[in-house]
Amino acid sequence: MNAPQLTDADVAAAVEVLSSGILAGPDHPAVQRFETSLAGQSRVPHAVAVNSGTAALHCILRALRIGPGDEVIVPAHTFIATATPVLMVGATPVVVDIDASTYCIDPAAVDTARSTRTKAVVAVHINGHPAPVDQLPADLPIISDACQAHGATLFATPVGALGRAAAFSFWQDKLITAAGEGGAVLTADEEIARHVRLLRSHAQEQIDGGPDAHHVALGYNYRLTGVQAAVGRSQLARLPSLVRRRRAIAERLTRGLADTAGLAAPAVRSGAEHAFWKYVVSISPGQIGGGRGELRRLLGAAGVATAPRYPIPLTRQPVLSGSARIMPCPVAESLADRLLTLPIPATEQQADRLCEAVRGAVQAARR
Template identity: 35%
Template sequence: MNIPLSEPDITEPEIEEVVSVLRSSRLSLGPKMEEFEASVSGYVGIPFGIAVSSGTAGLHLCIRALGIGLGDEVIVPSFTFIAAANAIRYEGATPVFVDIDPQSLNLDPARVEEAITARTRAIIVVHTFGVPAEMDALLDIAERHHLRVIEDACEAIGAEYGKHRVGTFGDAAVFAFYPNKQITTGEGGMIVTRDHHLATEIRAMRNQGRHHSDAWHQHSILGWNYRMSEINCALGCAQMRRIDHILSSRENVARTYADALNDVEGVEPPPLHLSGRHISWFVYVIRLAPHFGREERDTIARKLIDQGIGCGRYFAPIHMQPAYDNLPVAHSLPVTEAVSSRTLALPFFNRLDKERILHIVKTFKEIINSLKI
């Protein structure tokens, strides 16, 4: 078998939506964008949605709109995709890396509180792998220290903390729709917020700094071309109509994996449940036992790939990336470094059936047993 790490779930209705846009005369800033924005914001349960070209663009615009810049610090995990830290640096601010909770792999609130200084302006709370972060504790810290909160929900559409979906807790939140995400627009992202002024400024910034009331070629503020095309939005509209089914399918894949891995020694599957939280399954990341190190993990990954099974290391810590060699790390990150050396993402997508999952697990088990560690 040849099994990819991820695969988008595109059906005929998605294709028809895209073709309908191509047959129209409106390819940007049109009705499909407005429909997609309303669909996502309504689903999340928040008033304003702003479609953008990527999750990275969304994070950048949130940082900019909140007035965070040179000399400011923003707390962020190192165990996440690099875009969260890059967006901080785009505006001249400094990412302050904080360690994670060993169970949820999200920011550890106790470590967050220890990292706050007079220069701290905000916290980027990442809902890692679709697992909601400990929002009550983090919001309490932010309120006491007068900090802004940006939710990086790029991996977590549909996840719930308590009775509310992620994206409803911070000053703003960002979702992303890359082809490996729960739903996809090919490329694209969405900012959601309750703040009308923030939404207005972000809408202008994503369109070269032009407010809705501005004349053509009139630009009131500094902006970027972070627009999302009507083609991408049309794909997103069709995907949103199926989101409940898609999320349910992914949860079933996760349950099938958990059952199949039950008797495999040396492997810790991700938790299916966490108290007070509902997971939106983005990836399926296992942890190898502590006696396995990075070298063994990478050997397993190579052997899986050699046998046609896609896999990947999730995540390589940001503070250990070459692009961050010159950025001092102010706080120790023992959990991040220990966990990241043993994590491995197995193939995971909506239509991954039981036969292929059993083949993946059988192959994985044979490889682990061959290492004789």
């Protein structure tokens, strides 16, 4: 897990809210400022802060009136929270395969899986690579799961502006964090924004502008605190430079690993700008003795921390057994044993040393 990168400015922003004595509430000034900054960064009119990326996806599904009897298509290669909000609204996740190069949802698999019950597609911008939203059905609502893709763009459009609505996460290991947790819904749809604002705070509406309130629907306590919002906004100001730096280091890693037999660096689709939350390589079957496990062992011995990337796809997650419609996912199943996350170093020199260590480990594993 990436350690949260907190600066003195982030701490000062949190202390300012703590010192104010007013810490929470959906209309907290710090929350409103964070929402304004998020909307501006993604060039959309509406941003609604919530307390997690999972809550953001749940609220979007509720705002789209998706429920029992409906289906929502999700990719097999993603974190479980892409699919569980579908269960939370009583709908059925339909798990489909992914593209072999970008690891994002496969448009052809979506076309095969859709039915008369299909009400939406969740396009996950996996590892920071934009999903092919432009190739997904135009007659279905597309939900951008942008929880891993802060700062990514597709054809110069921020991922937060792709689809009917986008969900972001600000958990502690994301490129930007809201003091450990947090999320947001971004959308150009005024009705979705209104609905999410209602749901995040117990669906409470004031009566005639007075102190009394009605609770007009089943709502939730999905509010973000002022402290979290202040830290998130402080971090957001650094996002463009952070993403530029990660892209530069990732490109250096890709060049350094280009001729490493048995190892494929991350692909980037033409027109996409990858945010590189994760740098994930693919190991070719049979070319590296012992496969991913042996490569991890050798790199660990060299002081390089690595992690398998989604070794259990959604096709095999127990929570979805009997509650999801699972389509054939040969690509996701194959990649489950082959994808490896490498660290993204801070400097070019460290990137070069990492490439040397990886090449050495691969060579040792091939002997």
